Amino acid sequence: DARVTQTPRHKVTEMGQEVTMRCQPILGHNTVFWYRQTMMQGLELLAYFRNRAPLDDSGMPKDRFSAEMPDATLATLKIQPSEPRDSAVYFCASGLVPDGQTVRMDTQYFGPGTRLTVL
Amino acid sequence: RKEVEQDPGPFNVPEGATVAFNCTYSNSASQSFFWYRQDCRKEPKLLMSVYSSGNEDGRFTAQLNRASQYISLLIRDSKLSDSATYLCVVNREGATNKLIFGTGTLLAVQP
Numbered sequence: 001d002a003r004v005t006q007t008p009r010h011k012v013t014e015m016g017q018e019v020t021m022r023c024q025p026i027l028g029h030n031t032v033f034w035y036r037q038t039m040m041q042g043l044e045l046l047a048y049f050r051n052r053a054p055l056d057d058s059g060m061p062k063d064r065f066s067a068e069m070p071d072a073t074l075a076t077l078k079i080q081p082s083e084p085r086d087s088a089v090y091f092c093a094s095g096l097v098p099d100g101q102t103v104r105m106d107t108q109y110f111g112p113g114t115r116l117t118v119l
Numbered sequence: 120r121k122e123v124e125q126d127p128g129p130f131n132v133p134e135g136a137t138v139a140f141n142c143t144y145s146n147s148a149s150q151s152f153f154w155y156r157q158d159c160r161k162e163p164k165l166l167m168s169v170y171s172s173g174n175e176d177g178r179f180t181a182q183l184n185r186a187s188q189y190i191s192l193l194i195r196d197s198k199l200s201d202s203a204t205y206l207c208v209v210n211r212e213g214a215t216n217k218l219i220f221g222t223g224t225l226l227a228v229q230p
Contacts, residue, residue: 042222043163043206056217091162108218110162 002026004094004111012117018080021114024073025094032075033093033108034060034067043091049075050097082118089113122146125207125221133229136197140224142190142207151210152183154192156203157223163206166192197228 005024013019025032033048047057052069060067064086066078079086093108125142132138144152152169167174169181169190180193190207207221 040222043220045217059217108165110164112162 004092004109006090006092006111006114008114009112010115010117012119013082014119015083016081017118018078019082019086019116019118021077021090021092021116023075023077023092023094023111025075025092026096026109027073029094029096029109030072031095031097031108032069033095034075034077035091035093035110036088037091037113038088046077046090051099082116084118087116087118089115120145121221122211122219123207123209123221125224127222127224129225129227131227131229132197134197134199136228137193137195138197138226139194140192140205140207140226142192142221144188144190144207144209144219146209146211146219147188148212149209150212152181152190153208153210153218154179154181154190155206155208155220157206158203163220166205194226197226199228199230202226202228 004026007022031050034046035043036046037043044059046060047067048055049069064079069075091113092111095107123144130138154166155163156166157163167176167179167181169183171183173182178195182191194201204223204225206223209219211217211219
């Protein structure tokens with residue numbers, strides 16, 4: 001049963017520290033999404049990639065957040081420096097979109113999330 | 120005003136009850152709509168897509184009213200295992216598609 005994996009599952013850090021979250025998409029999937037979930041805002045899309053190229057990162061605070069896909073099996077989301085307001089659950093999702101087709105949003109598979117607490 | 124609005128609940132219902140959730144969206148250009156289910160401390164999972172003509176999947180019925188920009192989910196004969204948060208989701212069409220999630224409605228089915 002193929003799944004999206006995320007590490008770490010939990011992270012507690014102090015304000016100002018760098019945080020790196022990792023995601024391994026389902027093998028063969030070519031789209032990767034990063035979301036953040038808080039009680040107040042719900043789920044928000046931060047960024048997404050298709051064939052490792054960033055397609056949309058308009059939801060991501062650019063000054064401290066960065067997202068990359070060093071290779072097809074790894075996506076990273078980095079926060080530097082972290083702030084208490086970054087405390088949230090960060091989800092990665094992946095999907096498969098044939099070339100030439102529009103990304104379909106109902107075919108995303110979510111990972112278990114990274115629960116981040118910044119003190 | 121949020122782009123997708125839901126009643127946060129909680130909805131406390133007895134087993135076997137019928138319960139309905141509503142959701143409104145503000146972007147009239149939206150074309151695709153979904154309901155996701157999220158269990159406590161778990162990831163969201165697609166429950167069903169919502170089609171213009173309405174669609175049913177077992178005990179679950181989803182309806183769309185484009186004129187009123189309103190989506191609904193009806194659960195019949197509710198089970199304890201239906202207890203979860205139900206997220207209304209709208210696809211914001213554009214140069215790059217984007218899913219907009221509501222903050223969810225919490226359902227607690229009581230024995």
